[in-house]
Amino acid sequence: MRSSGPLRHFVLAFAIALVLYFISYSYIENRRTRHGPWEVTFTNEANVPELVINEPKLNITNLKIIFPGEPPASTDATLVFAQPQPVPFSVPFGQCLFEDTTFQPGTIVFVLFKHDKSPGHQIQLMPRVLTIDNQEHAWQSNQTISVSRP
Secondary structure, X not given: OOOOOHHHHHHHXXXXXHHHHHHHHHHHHHHHHOOOOOEEEEEEEOOEEEEEEEEXXXXXXXXXXXXXXXXXXXXXXXXXXXXXXXXXXXXXXXXXXXXXXXXXXXXXXXXXXXXXXXXXXXXXXXXXXXXXXXXXXXXXXXXXXXXXXX
16 A cells, blocks of 8 residues: 655645635736726816826716916826825826825825915825815716815
8 A cells, every 4th residue: 555645745735725826816906906097187278287087997087176276287197096106206286195006996195286385285086085175075077176276
């Protein structure tokens, strides 16, 4: 009677662990990215700076935040927040102070138009709600929100 060697048991255990790892990783990665990232366009419309926010999987499209009275910037950039990066980092009109895209779309916090005479505007994108200067706004597609100087 021949006994099976320990190598066979280790190889079998390793193969099972490897299969379970790939299945688990695929499932978690799918759950993490299934809603997709925030897409934010920084632009000027009639010399008024504006943000255009889109998140198609949450049915958020073409939500505009305009900043009348703020100086126009020569930019037309769309940022897609799919990959995290060290914060703070510069964005057109200001800085991104916080970014958590672990489970997309995640939470993004901007401080825009901050200078020595103004504390700027804090814009926070969360799946549940949009906050502008600590005031909650429900997500509504094709809406324009005007933000005046503080």
